[in-house]
Amino acid sequence: MKYKCIIFDCDGVLVDSESISNSTLVSMAKEIGVSIPLDFAMTHFLGKSLQFCFDYIENLAPQKLPKTFEEEFRERTFEAFKTQMQPIPGVHELLSKINIPIAVASNGPAEKIRLNLTTTKLIDRFEGNIFSAYDINSWKPNPELYLHAAKSMGFAVEECLVIEDSLAGVQAAQAGGFDVYTYVNKHTEKLFKDINVPQFNTMYQLEKLIFID
Structure with a gap:
Protein backbone atom coordinates (compact mmCIF):
# COMPACT_ATOMS: atom_id res chain seq x y z
CA MET A 1 0.00 0.00 0.00
CA MET A 85 -28.87 3.22 10.99
CA GLN A 86 -26.77 0.41 9.53
CA PRO A 87 -23.10 0.26 8.52
CA ILE A 88 -22.34 -0.02 4.83
CA PRO A 89 -22.10 -3.79 4.13
CA GLY A 90 -18.54 -5.04 4.48
CA VAL A 91 -17.12 -1.89 6.09
CA HIS A 92 -16.28 -3.56 9.42
CA GLU A 93 -14.36 -6.28 7.61
CA LEU A 94 -12.53 -3.74 5.46
CA LEU A 95 -11.47 -1.59 8.42
CA SER A 96 -10.21 -4.62 10.32
CA LYS A 97 -7.65 -5.19 7.54
CA ILE A 98 -6.34 -1.61 7.42
CA ASN A 99 -3.34 -1.09 9.69
CA ILE A 100 -2.52 2.54 8.88
CA PRO A 101 -4.15 5.62 10.50
CA ILE A 102 -7.69 6.38 9.36
CA ALA A 103 -9.97 9.37 9.82
CA VAL A 104 -13.46 10.52 8.92
CA ALA A 105 -14.21 13.93 7.37
CA SER A 106 -17.84 14.87 6.83
CA ASN A 107 -20.02 17.85 5.95
CA GLY A 108 -22.23 16.88 8.90
CA PRO A 109 -21.94 18.23 12.44
CA ALA A 110 -19.66 16.33 14.82
CA GLU A 111 -22.53 15.14 17.02
CA LYS A 112 -24.21 13.55 14.00
CA ILE A 113 -20.97 11.85 12.90
CA ARG A 114 -20.41 10.49 16.40
CA LEU A 115 -24.02 9.28 16.72
CA ASN A 116 -23.86 7.45 13.40
CA LEU A 117 -20.49 5.85 14.13
CA THR A 118 -21.60 4.86 17.63
CA THR A 119 -24.87 3.33 16.41
CA THR A 120 -23.02 1.26 13.82
CA LYS A 121 -20.23 0.27 16.26
CA LEU A 122 -17.56 2.04 14.21
CA ILE A 123 -16.72 4.76 16.72
CA ASP A 124 -13.72 2.94 18.24
CA ARG A 125 -11.92 2.97 14.89
CA PHE A 126 -12.27 6.73 14.45
CA GLU A 127 -12.21 8.13 17.99
CA GLY A 128 -9.98 11.21 18.05
CA ASN A 129 -9.86 11.44 14.26
CA ILE A 130 -13.30 12.87 13.48
CA PHE A 131 -13.41 16.05 11.39
CA SER A 132 -16.55 18.08 10.72
CA ALA A 133 -17.02 20.88 8.22
CA TYR A 134 -18.87 22.75 10.96
CA ASP A 135 -15.64 22.92 12.97
CA ILE A 136 -13.92 25.00 10.30
CA ASN A 137 -16.99 26.56 8.60
CA SER A 138 -16.04 25.18 5.20
CA TRP A 139 -18.04 22.56 3.36
CA LYS A 140 -17.33 20.26 0.43
CA PRO A 141 -16.82 20.82 -2.52
CA ASN A 142 -14.31 23.24 -0.95
CA PRO A 143 -11.10 21.32 -0.20
CA GLU A 144 -10.41 22.84 3.23
CA LEU A 145 -11.97 20.00 5.24
CA TYR A 146 -9.75 17.34 3.71
CA LEU A 147 -6.69 19.58 3.96
CA HIS A 148 -7.51 20.22 7.63
CA ALA A 149 -7.95 16.49 8.31
CA ALA A 150 -4.65 15.56 6.64
CA LYS A 151 -2.74 18.28 8.49
CA SER A 152 -4.31 17.35 11.82
CA MET A 153 -3.41 13.70 11.25
CA GLY A 154 0.16 14.73 10.51
CA PHE A 155 0.34 13.65 6.87
CA ALA A 156 1.07 15.38 3.58
CA VAL A 157 -1.63 15.41 0.92
CA GLU A 158 0.22 12.92 -1.28
CA GLU A 159 0.38 10.46 1.63
CA CYS A 160 -3.40 10.34 2.00
CA LEU A 161 -6.19 8.54 0.16
CA VAL A 162 -9.76 9.87 0.31
CA ILE A 163 -12.80 7.60 0.05
CA GLU A 164 -15.95 9.37 -1.17
CA ASP A 165 -19.38 8.70 -2.62
CA SER A 166 -20.50 12.15 -3.76
CA LEU A 167 -19.52 14.43 -6.60
CA ALA A 168 -19.03 17.30 -4.15
CA GLY A 169 -16.72 15.14 -2.05
CA VAL A 170 -14.69 13.98 -5.04
CA GLN A 171 -14.37 17.60 -6.20
CA ALA A 172 -13.18 18.61 -2.71
CA ALA A 173 -10.54 15.88 -2.64
CA GLN A 174 -9.31 16.62 -6.13
CA ALA A 175 -9.18 20.36 -5.46
CA GLY A 176 -6.98 19.61 -2.46
CA GLY A 177 -4.64 17.44 -4.54
CA PHE A 178 -5.65 14.11 -2.97
CA ASP A 179 -6.01 10.74 -4.62
CA VAL A 180 -9.67 9.71 -4.28
CA TYR A 181 -11.71 6.57 -4.83
CA THR A 182 -15.47 6.83 -5.17
CA TYR A 183 -18.26 4.48 -4.04
CA VAL A 184 -20.84 4.32 -6.83
CA ASN A 185 -24.42 3.06 -6.54
CA LYS A 186 -27.53 3.06 -8.73
CA HIS A 187 -28.31 6.66 -7.80
CA THR A 188 -24.87 8.05 -8.63
CA GLU A 189 -23.44 5.94 -11.46
CA LYS A 190 -24.56 8.47 -14.08
CA LEU A 191 -22.92 11.32 -12.14
CA PHE A 192 -19.58 9.55 -12.24
CA LYS A 193 -19.82 8.21 -15.77
CA ASP A 194 -17.31 10.72 -17.12
CA ILE A 195 -15.31 11.28 -13.91
CA ASN A 196 -11.84 9.77 -14.14
CA VAL A 197 -11.37 8.35 -10.64
CA PRO A 198 -11.17 4.71 -9.49
CA GLN A 199 -14.70 3.49 -8.70
CA PHE A 200 -16.10 0.63 -6.64
CA ASN A 201 -19.56 -0.58 -5.62
CA THR A 202 -18.70 -3.01 -2.80
CA MET A 203 -16.27 -2.85 0.10
CA TYR A 204 -14.59 -5.97 -1.27
CA GLN A 205 -13.79 -4.06 -4.45
CA LEU A 206 -12.46 -1.17 -2.37
CA GLU A 207 -10.24 -3.58 -0.43
CA LYS A 208 -8.68 -4.79 -3.68
CA LEU A 209 -8.12 -1.21 -4.86
CA ILE A 210 -6.45 -0.19 -1.59
CA PHE A 211 -4.17 -3.15 -1.26
CA ILE A 212 -3.26 -3.39 -4.94
CA ASP A 213 -2.06 0.22 -4.73
Whole structure:
Protein backbone atom coordinates (compact mmCIF):
# COMPACT_ATOMS: atom_id res chain seq x y z
CA MET A 1 0.00 0.00 0.00
CA LYS A 2 1.46 3.35 -1.03
CA TYR A 3 -0.62 5.49 1.35
CA LYS A 4 0.09 6.32 4.99
CA CYS A 5 -3.41 7.54 5.90
CA ILE A 6 -6.96 6.98 4.61
CA ILE A 7 -9.65 9.63 5.12
CA PHE A 8 -13.24 8.43 4.77
CA ASP A 9 -16.38 10.41 4.15
CA CYS A 10 -19.09 9.26 6.57
CA ASP A 11 -22.60 9.30 5.11
CA GLY A 12 -22.96 6.75 2.34
CA VAL A 13 -19.38 5.49 2.75
CA LEU A 14 -19.24 4.21 6.33
CA VAL A 15 -22.91 4.37 7.30
CA ASP A 16 -26.09 3.96 5.28
CA SER A 17 -27.63 7.27 6.32
CA GLU A 18 -28.45 8.88 2.99
CA SER A 19 -31.80 7.14 2.54
CA ILE A 20 -32.89 8.20 6.06
CA SER A 21 -31.82 11.83 5.61
CA ASN A 22 -33.28 12.20 2.14
CA SER A 23 -36.54 10.47 3.00
CA THR A 24 -36.94 12.93 5.87
CA LEU A 25 -36.19 15.89 3.61
CA VAL A 26 -38.69 14.66 1.00
CA SER A 27 -41.36 14.15 3.67
CA MET A 28 -40.83 17.57 5.26
CA ALA A 29 -40.79 19.25 1.85
CA LYS A 30 -44.13 17.62 1.02
CA GLU A 31 -45.60 18.97 4.25
CA ILE A 32 -44.97 22.53 3.05
CA GLY A 33 -46.21 21.92 -0.50
CA VAL A 34 -43.03 20.89 -2.31
CA SER A 35 -42.96 17.58 -4.15
CA ILE A 36 -39.47 16.09 -4.63
CA PRO A 37 -39.02 12.50 -5.86
CA LEU A 38 -36.82 10.46 -3.51
CA ASP A 39 -34.64 9.28 -6.41
CA PHE A 40 -33.99 12.91 -7.30
CA ALA A 41 -33.03 13.75 -3.72
CA MET A 42 -30.75 10.71 -3.46
CA THR A 43 -28.89 11.85 -6.57
CA HIS A 44 -28.86 15.64 -6.31
CA PHE A 45 -28.61 16.18 -2.55
CA LEU A 46 -25.82 13.64 -2.14
CA GLY A 47 -22.76 15.18 -0.51
CA LYS A 48 -24.26 18.68 -0.51
CA SER A 49 -24.46 20.87 2.57
CA LEU A 50 -27.74 20.85 4.45
CA GLN A 51 -28.11 24.55 3.66
CA PHE A 52 -27.96 23.72 -0.07
CA CYS A 53 -30.85 21.25 0.40
CA PHE A 54 -32.88 23.74 2.43
CA ASP A 55 -32.30 26.49 -0.15
CA TYR A 56 -33.40 24.15 -2.94
CA ILE A 57 -36.63 23.32 -1.10
CA GLU A 58 -37.30 26.95 -0.17
CA ASN A 59 -36.90 28.07 -3.79
CA LEU A 60 -39.76 25.73 -4.72
CA ALA A 61 -41.94 26.47 -1.70
CA PRO A 62 -44.83 28.97 -1.71
CA GLN A 63 -43.32 30.61 1.38
CA LYS A 64 -40.08 30.73 3.35
CA LEU A 65 -39.19 27.65 5.35
CA PRO A 66 -40.42 27.71 8.95
CA LYS A 67 -37.78 28.93 11.40
CA THR A 68 -37.95 25.52 13.10
CA PHE A 69 -37.34 23.57 9.87
CA GLU A 70 -33.71 22.69 10.56
CA GLU A 71 -34.35 21.90 14.22
CA GLU A 72 -37.20 19.57 13.29
CA PHE A 73 -35.11 17.91 10.58
CA ARG A 74 -32.32 17.27 13.09
CA GLU A 75 -34.75 15.83 15.62
CA ARG A 76 -36.46 13.52 13.12
CA THR A 77 -33.26 12.22 11.56
CA PHE A 78 -31.43 11.77 14.87
CA GLU A 79 -34.29 9.64 16.20
CA ALA A 80 -34.31 7.59 13.00
CA PHE A 81 -30.53 7.19 13.08
CA LYS A 82 -30.72 5.68 16.57
CA THR A 83 -33.00 2.85 15.44
CA GLN A 84 -32.53 2.45 11.67
CA MET A 85 -28.87 3.22 10.99
CA GLN A 86 -26.77 0.41 9.53
CA PRO A 87 -23.10 0.26 8.52
CA ILE A 88 -22.34 -0.02 4.83
CA PRO A 89 -22.10 -3.79 4.13
CA GLY A 90 -18.54 -5.04 4.48
CA VAL A 91 -17.12 -1.89 6.09
CA HIS A 92 -16.28 -3.56 9.42
CA GLU A 93 -14.36 -6.28 7.61
CA LEU A 94 -12.53 -3.74 5.46
CA LEU A 95 -11.47 -1.59 8.42
CA SER A 96 -10.21 -4.62 10.32
CA LYS A 97 -7.65 -5.19 7.54
CA ILE A 98 -6.34 -1.61 7.42
CA ASN A 99 -3.34 -1.09 9.69
CA ILE A 100 -2.52 2.54 8.88
CA PRO A 101 -4.15 5.62 10.50
CA ILE A 102 -7.69 6.38 9.36
CA ALA A 103 -9.97 9.37 9.82
CA VAL A 104 -13.46 10.52 8.92
CA ALA A 105 -14.21 13.93 7.37
CA SER A 106 -17.84 14.87 6.83
CA ASN A 107 -20.02 17.85 5.95
CA GLY A 108 -22.23 16.88 8.90
CA PRO A 109 -21.94 18.23 12.44
CA ALA A 110 -19.66 16.33 14.82
CA GLU A 111 -22.53 15.14 17.02
CA LYS A 112 -24.21 13.55 14.00
CA ILE A 113 -20.97 11.85 12.90
CA ARG A 114 -20.41 10.49 16.40
CA LEU A 115 -24.02 9.28 16.72
CA ASN A 116 -23.86 7.45 13.40
CA LEU A 117 -20.49 5.85 14.13
CA THR A 118 -21.60 4.86 17.63
CA THR A 119 -24.87 3.33 16.41
CA THR A 120 -23.02 1.26 13.82
CA LYS A 121 -20.23 0.27 16.26
CA LEU A 122 -17.56 2.04 14.21
CA ILE A 123 -16.72 4.76 16.72
CA ASP A 124 -13.72 2.94 18.24
CA ARG A 125 -11.92 2.97 14.89
CA PHE A 126 -12.27 6.73 14.45
CA GLU A 127 -12.21 8.13 17.99
CA GLY A 128 -9.98 11.21 18.05
CA ASN A 129 -9.86 11.44 14.26
CA ILE A 130 -13.30 12.87 13.48
CA PHE A 131 -13.41 16.05 11.39
CA SER A 132 -16.55 18.08 10.72
CA ALA A 133 -17.02 20.88 8.22
CA TYR A 134 -18.87 22.75 10.96
CA ASP A 135 -15.64 22.92 12.97
CA ILE A 136 -13.92 25.00 10.30
CA ASN A 137 -16.99 26.56 8.60
CA SER A 138 -16.04 25.18 5.20
CA TRP A 139 -18.04 22.56 3.36
CA LYS A 140 -17.33 20.26 0.43
CA PRO A 141 -16.82 20.82 -2.52
CA ASN A 142 -14.31 23.24 -0.95
CA PRO A 143 -11.10 21.32 -0.20
CA GLU A 144 -10.41 22.84 3.23
CA LEU A 145 -11.97 20.00 5.24
CA TYR A 146 -9.75 17.34 3.71
CA LEU A 147 -6.69 19.58 3.96
CA HIS A 148 -7.51 20.22 7.63
CA ALA A 149 -7.95 16.49 8.31
CA ALA A 150 -4.65 15.56 6.64
CA LYS A 151 -2.74 18.28 8.49
CA SER A 152 -4.31 17.35 11.82
CA MET A 153 -3.41 13.70 11.25
CA GLY A 154 0.16 14.73 10.51
CA PHE A 155 0.34 13.65 6.87
CA ALA A 156 1.07 15.38 3.58
CA VAL A 157 -1.63 15.41 0.92
CA GLU A 158 0.22 12.92 -1.28
CA GLU A 159 0.38 10.46 1.63
CA CYS A 160 -3.40 10.34 2.00
CA LEU A 161 -6.19 8.54 0.16
CA VAL A 162 -9.76 9.87 0.31
CA ILE A 163 -12.80 7.60 0.05
CA GLU A 164 -15.95 9.37 -1.17
CA ASP A 165 -19.38 8.70 -2.62
CA SER A 166 -20.50 12.15 -3.76
CA LEU A 167 -19.52 14.43 -6.60
CA ALA A 168 -19.03 17.30 -4.15
CA GLY A 169 -16.72 15.14 -2.05
CA VAL A 170 -14.69 13.98 -5.04
CA GLN A 171 -14.37 17.60 -6.20
CA ALA A 172 -13.18 18.61 -2.71
CA ALA A 173 -10.54 15.88 -2.64
CA GLN A 174 -9.31 16.62 -6.13
CA ALA A 175 -9.18 20.36 -5.46
CA GLY A 176 -6.98 19.61 -2.46
CA GLY A 177 -4.64 17.44 -4.54
CA PHE A 178 -5.65 14.11 -2.97
CA ASP A 179 -6.01 10.74 -4.62
CA VAL A 180 -9.67 9.71 -4.28
CA TYR A 181 -11.71 6.57 -4.83
CA THR A 182 -15.47 6.83 -5.17
CA TYR A 183 -18.26 4.48 -4.04
CA VAL A 184 -20.84 4.32 -6.83
CA ASN A 185 -24.42 3.06 -6.54
CA LYS A 186 -27.53 3.06 -8.73
CA HIS A 187 -28.31 6.66 -7.80
CA THR A 188 -24.87 8.05 -8.63
CA GLU A 189 -23.44 5.94 -11.46
CA LYS A 190 -24.56 8.47 -14.08
CA LEU A 191 -22.92 11.32 -12.14
CA PHE A 192 -19.58 9.55 -12.24
CA LYS A 193 -19.82 8.21 -15.77
CA ASP A 194 -17.31 10.72 -17.12
CA ILE A 195 -15.31 11.28 -13.91
CA ASN A 196 -11.84 9.77 -14.14
CA VAL A 197 -11.37 8.35 -10.64
CA PRO A 198 -11.17 4.71 -9.49
CA GLN A 199 -14.70 3.49 -8.70
CA PHE A 200 -16.10 0.63 -6.64
CA ASN A 201 -19.56 -0.58 -5.62
CA THR A 202 -18.70 -3.01 -2.80
CA MET A 203 -16.27 -2.85 0.10
CA TYR A 204 -14.59 -5.97 -1.27
CA GLN A 205 -13.79 -4.06 -4.45
CA LEU A 206 -12.46 -1.17 -2.37
CA GLU A 207 -10.24 -3.58 -0.43
CA LYS A 208 -8.68 -4.79 -3.68
CA LEU A 209 -8.12 -1.21 -4.86
CA ILE A 210 -6.45 -0.19 -1.59
CA PHE A 211 -4.17 -3.15 -1.26
CA ILE A 212 -3.26 -3.39 -4.94
CA ASP A 213 -2.06 0.22 -4.73
